[in-house]
Amino acid sequence: MSEPVRTTRPVWKKLLLAFVLTLVLLEVGVELGSRWADRVLAKRALDPAYKAPGEVAQFDLWDRLAYLTLEYGSPKRGLEQTGARSAPHPYLGYALIPNYKTAPGATQQVSHNALGFRGKETTWEKPPGVFRIVTTGGSSVYGQSESSDAAVWSQKLEDMLQAARPGFRIEVVNLGVSGWSTHEMLINLALRGLDLAPDLVIVYEAINDMRCALYTPGGEVQHDNTHWRQAWPTDRPSAIEGIAAKSRTYLVFRRWFTDYAAARVDLGFYAIRNYKPNFETDPYLHAPNPTPQLGFANTRRNLTGIVALCRSRGAQVLFATQALPRWHLDRHASRGDQVAGFEHVIEIERALARDLDVPIVESGALVEASCEAEVAQKIAEAVAAAPDRPRAEIEAEWRRPGRRDLLFFQEVHPNDRGSELLARTIADYLLASPLVPR
Numbered sequence: 001m002s003e004p005v006r007t008t009r010p011v012w013k014k015l016l017l018a019f020v021l022t023l024v025l026l027e028v029g030v031e032l033g034s035r036w037a038d039r040v041l042a043k044r045a046l047d048p049a050y051k052a053p054g055e056v057a058q059f060d061l062w063d064r065l066a067y068l069t070l071e072y073g074s075p076k077r078g079l080e081q082t083g084a085r086s087a088p089h090p091y092l093g094y095a096l097i098p099n100y101k102t103a104p105g106a107t108q109q110v111s112h113n114a115l116g117f118r119g120k121e122t123t124w125e126k127p128p129g130v131f132r133i134v135t136t137g138g139s140s141v142y143g144q145s146e147s148s149d150a151a152v153w154s155q156k157l158e159d160m161l162q163a164a165r166p167g168f169r170i171e172v173v174n175l176g177v178s179g180w181s182t183h184e185m186l187i188n189l190a191l192r193g194l195d196l197a198p199d200l201v202i203v204y205e206a207i208n209d210m211r212c213a214l215y216t217p218g219g220e221v222q223h224d225n226t227h228w229r230q231a232w233p234t235d236r237p238s239a240i241e242g243i244a245a246k247s248r249t250y251l252v253f254r255r256w257f258t259d260y261a262a263a264r265v266d267l268g269f270y271a272i273r274n275y276k277p278n279f280e281t282d283p284y285l286h287a288p289n290p291t292p293q294l295g296f297a298n299t300r301r302n303l304t305g306i307v308a309l310c311r312s313r314g315a316q317v318l319f320a321t322q323a324l325p326r327w328h329l330d331r332h333a334s335r336g337d338q339v340a341g342f343e344h345v346i347e348i349e350r351a352l353a354r355d356l357d358v359p360i361v362e363s364g365a366l367v368e369a370s371c372e373a374e375v376a377q378k379i380a381e382a383v384a385a386a387p388d389r390p391r392a393e394i395e396a397e398w399r400r401p402g403r404r405d406l407l408f409f410q411e412v413h414p415n416d417r418g419s420e421l422l423a424r425t426i427a428d429y430l431l432a433s434p435l436v437p438r
Contacts, residue, residue, distance in 0.1 A: 027249050030065070034248035037065035041075055048107055052076040070251035073261035085110065086177070088232035091191060092184050093271050096142075096177055109148040115192075118142050118174040119149045126197040131437050133157070133172045134198040136185045136306075137205040140322065141176025145413040153414070156423035161436060164427070168437045173198070179272075181208040182302035183225045189306060194313045200435055201310045202426070203303070204363075206322040206349070207412050210341035213295025214285040214334065218273035221294040232271040285341075286334035292341065300348050307356050316435060319349045320426055321364035323418075325371045327399045328411045361429040367414075367422055371407045375399060378406070 040062040044050045053059055054076035063069055068078025083102075089095040098116040102109055113121045126132050135141050135154045143152030150156075158172035175193050177184065182205060189201065211228075218227035237245065244250045254260045285292055303319075310317045324342055329335045346364065353360035375398050382394045401410050407418035414422060430436045 030249045030252055031247075034065045034067065034070070034252070037062040038067050041066040041068060045079060052079050064256070065248075065252065067248070067251070070248070070255045073255070085112070088271075091187055092177075092180075093229050094177075094179075094232050095188075107147070108145075110143075111149055118152065118176060119155055122171065122173055122196075124195055127169070130169045130171050131200075132196060132198045133161075133170070133200045133202060134175050134193055134196060135172060135202045135204060136175045136189065136193060137203065137322075138176060138180045138208045139178035140207075140412040140414070141174060141204050142178050143174070143176070143419070144178055145409045145415060146419050147416050151416040151419055153419040153423040153426075156420050157427055160423055160427040161430065164431050165437060170436070176204075179208065181205065181212050181225065181228075182299055182306065183212070183229070186302045186305050186309070190309055194310065194315065197313075198310075198315045200316045200318060201306070202318045202320055203306060203349075204320045204322055206342055206345040206364075207324060209295070209299040209302075209345050210338060211284060213292040213299070214337055214341050215272075215283060215295075216285055217276075217283050221292060221298075223294065223298065225295075225298060226273070228273060230271050230273040282333040284332070284334040285337045296341075296344055296348065299345055300352065303349065303352055304356070307352070307358055317358050318430075318435060319353055319358055319360040321346050321349060321360065321362050322412055323364040323367035323371070323408070323414070323422065324412050325368060325375075325408050328401045328408070330399070331401070359433065359435065361426055363422060363425045363429070366425050367407075367418070370421055371418070374407055 041052075045052070052075040053063060054074045056074075059069070059075075063075050066075060066078070068075055068082065072078035072081050085096060085100050086094040087097050096112045096116045096118065098112055098114050100110070100112040102111070110118070111120075112118055115122065115124065135157075141154065143149070143154070146152045152174060154172045154174040154176070158170060161170045161172075162168075173196055175185075175188060177188075180188075182203075185203070185205065193201070212225055213221065215221075215228045221227050245254075307317050322342075326339055329338050332338060350360060352358060378398050379391075379394055382398065383389075383391055386394070398406075403409070404415055406415070407421060408414050409418075
């Protein structure tokens with residue numbers, strides 16, 4: 001009796017089956033691993049000391065697989081974007097997201113009201129009997145480094161004025177947005193700010209205009225500031241892309257084997273032209289480059305426009321000079337250009353105050369004097385406590401940006417005490433002037 005014939009599967013079929021099984025296992029592994037990486041990154045982000053990496057060289061396996069990296073390019077950028085406080089705006093470049101709130105327990109407690117302004121709720125219509133002030137500027141008006149809405153100097157200013165004038169209702173609305181210069185401030189007042197019917201507009205800005213004037217990677221300075229500001233791109237993926245993006249395996253391929261992140265994500269949080277998260281060279285004028293004169297002329301034009309616009313709508317204007325401890329710029333190669341440019345913007349404000357009869361409070365000089373006195377005292381105390389330690393070493397330790405135990409944390413950004421000092425300086429000026437009701 002003959003033996004049954006044994007059929008053997010062709011080798012190519014075995015190889016194909018092994019290949020398919022490998023792909024399936026790889027797909028399952030990536031899908032599960034990526035979702036586990038999300039949990040790892042979320043747990044890390046809860047640690048106040050955690051610093052999300054922004055450079056690929058710093059990524060570990062979980063950083064590489066987490067959704068925030070796959071979608072936004074890096075854990076750092078992903079955390080910024082998922083917790084973004086700003087969104088694209090057709091006329092302002094970007095504006096605050098209405099009703100934004102930081103998570104409970106966050107080190108900084110921040111909220112935006114329903115109108116898209118920092119702080120407590122308000123209404124477009126000014127209630128009868130209210131004296132309304134709006135403050136306009138960049139991050140130092142918005143409150144980039146204060147601990148809470150209540151600690152921002154605009155709110156402190158309201159508290160101080162209300163306490164000093166209990167017979168009147170005084171409200172201060174914060175129109176500040178991080179990164180804005182007088183270009184955005186002018187448009188924002190025209191389209192939104194003056195619809196609040198303010199009685200007084202306080203302008204507090206210098207550093208962003210200085211940097212617009214000195215910025216070199218964007219080319220020649222332009223009248224409309226487009227060498228600095230670019231349109232915030234909005235990505236509109238196709239239907240097929242939307243379906244494919246539900247697969248983590250596809251997202252891994254897209255992030256690590258295409259230029260998706262570089263082309264669509266690495267565009268700069270503040271929509272700055274040719275922005276790079278970490279400039280290899282100082283981007284401000286400190287070598288032969290286009291002249292910054294036009295940039296400063298833009299500032300003069302914008303401030304003149306702000307004054308005229310406010311007055312046309314029945315609002316008074318107050319210039320408040322910005323405070324900047326100069327040693328915070330020491331780390332920049334362009335320090336000399338930046339200091340000179342900052343002071344030039346302040347001089348423009350002083351000249352316009354004279355020419356246009358605009359009141360001006362020298363809040364910058366007054367607050368800077370307090371900052372310098374504080375750091376000088378800290379240095380003297382440290383020298384006395386460690387007389388054998390080199391003084392230069394102590395000086396460098398206390399004149400280092402980023403310290404949270406001094407009045408100003410970073411450049412123009414005050415801590416809570418610094419913000420209160422700024423509010424008190426402006427409040428004292430206003431209370432001694434005819435600008436607020438008596």
